[in-house]
Amino acid sequence: MPIFKRRNAPFYSYDFRVKGNRYTGNTGKTTKREAEQFEESEKRRIKSLTIQSGQPMTMGQATGRYWDEVGQFHVNSDTTVTVFAWLDRQIGKNTLISSITDADIAKLISKRRAEKDVQPSTVNRSVTQPMRALLARAADTWGQEVNKIKWAKLLLKEPQERVRELMPDEETRLFAKLRADYHPIVRFSLLTGCRMQECLDLTWRQIDWTNRQMRVTGKGEKTRTIPVSDAVYSLLRPLPMAKDKVFTYGSKRADKAPRDELRPITREGLKSTFERTVVNAEIEDFSFHDLRHTCATRLLRATGNLRLVKDLLGHSDMNTTLKYAHVTQSDLLNAMNHTQNAAQAKDDQANELKENQKIG
Incomplete structure (x- = not known):
């Protein structure tokens, strides 16, 4: 497939195959010519990497390649760098990704949770989700053998996000x-x-x-x-x-x-x-x-x-x-209270009028 633009997207994307593996991503380019040049250089780079595709990939190699193909195009790419640098240190750059198991991921989660003021949502986004994306690409795109991880059980339950309104x-x-x-x-x-x-x-x-x-x-x-x-x-x-x-x-x-x-x-x-x-x-x-x-x-x-x-x-x-x-529910409650209080005040006023008439 040639380079293309997604609907309303400012940049061109690429989608090609090398030796049966599919590679997609954002070129980061706004003109077709620059995007085509980027795609060609990306194809050459991928072909050079696939020369040794039969060899097992280490964590360091995987995170480096993930950055080249995906991470650098993230909206918060600076965060992606920090996240994978931490994962590299904890797992070890020379560790084969084929050896990573549920227990290894659970250990990473435990270590991240132990850090001060780290919420479950942060753990999911800085450990579980990036590791899931990395291993999925390694298996689906790079042809690497990886263990089947039970991600659903590893994701932490996130409390409902609180809604804070500026008064x-x-x-x-x-x-x-x-x-x-x-x-x-x-x-x-x-x-x-x-x-x-x-x-x-x-x-x-x-x-x-x-x-x-x-x-x-x-x-x-x-x-x-x-x-x-x-x-x-x-x-x-x-x-x-x-x-x-x-x-x-x-x-x-x-x-x-x-x-x-x-x-x-x-x-x-x-x-x-x-x-x-x-x-x-x-x-x-x-x-x-x-x-x-x-x-x-x-x-x-x-x-x-x-x-x-x-x-x-x-x-x-x-x-x-x-x-x-909760906003509409709160407004409904206030409206009901206002209506009912107004009705009660009207009844009280009518009763008071009747009492005055009796006295008169």
């Missing part, structure tokens, strides 16, 4: 303490429900001003279209277009760049700035991801329509969106 007074304090050049990206997440990485990756090319919509690529390389509301339009339109990325900041350190030069906001910079601001604003138990929760909660409260929330957040399963259902 109006907290929002006022947050923006009062936040650096001015970080206001747009934080406000954007609050208005659209976009994740941190989706905000950071947004480019001007993804925004269609004429049709008032934008393409956002999120988890799992899934792309969705979000309307550009009046508020979002007013937020984005005045921003400087000096860089490809939408959200930038003015450099304050002369050793990094000329002072006040516009530079794309980084994940590390946004995370540290936001966390520091939350502390200074005296807001408890609030993360950047909670801006997404706040957006969804406000939309649901205004419309009462869970499907709209599902579409905005890009959930593939309505069950994921149901965690916001």
